[in-house]
Amino acid sequence: MQNETELITECRNKVLSNQKLTEEMTTQLFNVDDKILSQLSDAANEITRTFQGSKIDVEQLANIKKNYCSEDCSFCSQSAFFDTGIDKYQLMSAEEVVRQATDAKKAGAHSYCLVAAWREPSNKDFEKVCHIIEEVNEKVGISIECSLGFLTIEQATKLKELGVIRYNHNLETSESKFPEICTTHTYQDRIDTLNTARKAGLELCTGGIIGMGETRKQREELVQAISKLNPEEVTVNLLVAFPGTPLELQTPLSLEEILRVFAVLRFLLPKSIIKISGGREVNLDDDGKELLLSGANGIISSGYLTLDGNSMQKDVKMIKEIDLEA
Template structure:
């Protein structure tokens, strides 16, 4: 059977509401006809997601040396990356940033903190910040605060947090090469705690860390089992001072495969182009937004700058897609 025929068969199964198995996803991620794969992923996106692009901004509310040894991370205390650092920001400052994000047209605002898990004192401060954003700004709030306990997850839900982000980072088989201070299962456990508390899930990983194509498929398959409301796919930016500082960038064709196949696996999830978009994609994501993706993070990341919001909104308009702005 021709590549195009296989893609159409699988596309029609997904459009009819059927789930693809891992072997079918394996066929797709190894397919040669990337143009047809891209077009099919776009059709699935339009059917289940419409023409809207989810635009998110985030706040690195605590930028400091983290106790974990994730080899990609410029905030790990294990590596000398020379980043500027700060403790938990004052509530007023975060409130201003959240209001600015909403005024610029962001759909949601994610509070991110660099730590293994929040201390009780820091968690209470974050809860206060969430309450103020909810009451004074009125933007959809998401959080990425590391490992959670069940009471903490329930408290976030009670405060109106919509979604909790906790990335799997990479395939289970690759994870021990990426981090040794916690396990892949630790990450899954936090996602299950968040889900049990009624929070929506945002999870994903980073591609381009030396993993194989089969390991990318492994990650996609695990994400599909979780059925997250949002998937965030980062493209590694090799940060000087980290063990991956000399990592060769992943080819665009491999990036496209991941986004397209993730769409086949998770037709009803937001699939967001995240860190590394402005570094590795000459068009800032235009082609991927027509190949399965339907979301972006704008205006910067945890340790990296990003496109200005108006530039991203113009890019989305250019390819005839829509936002809330």
């Protein structure tokens, strides 16, 4: 136990002095005994406050195109492969997105992410998305991020020209687990898309979903892979076992296993935003307070792609209750 305590201290000191951890140290850190997880949490919190301050990044999503997706990702209620009973709509009008973005900004959102359920945008749909971005820029003035699936370098460059700050494309899970989760595209396809976005000058947001039946070793594999991409933002979702999907009977992860992911990510990426995303209201008893004191410094508020969430007002109150800033 003493050796693991010393390991946490050594790793914390390395990070605070701007040194990187080795993969071996990361593995040891990821597997410390449950009895000293509070020490891991405290060290991650110290790193967060040192590099990030007390401000929590609050983001709202816009599901601008819902369902009908051609991919068979086994966690996803929007896949055309599964009958999940959710409502469906094609690409949202610019007027509606502007209205929602305006409301989000007024409620306290710092950024607004446009998300579309498809493999990749057609030329026609991409033009419509560009028009939406232009309208939001002109009429709202909120930081825009996008998650539009696979992109060409020309499309990524156009998003950059329109002022999009960051592109989201999640790895979803570890490379070793990926073939069990999706068969219609590959893990490398996702890496290639992130590389395309980076080449176009966009900041990266990537992450995954934990609690899909992966092992702890596979969660560590995902954390290591995210770290190597050096994204400006990491988004970690907690699986919501949606009825009608292949994972509908999946058992939720324990808080201890969730905490390991957030804390170790903070050791590896001290200067990145690490965001608690989908599933926090379902999987966590405190809406994320403990994780915001264990490495995380961002949340998605006001709902997710197909699930309701807490109101922005409730989340802002929650953040202030732990003496952090919204």
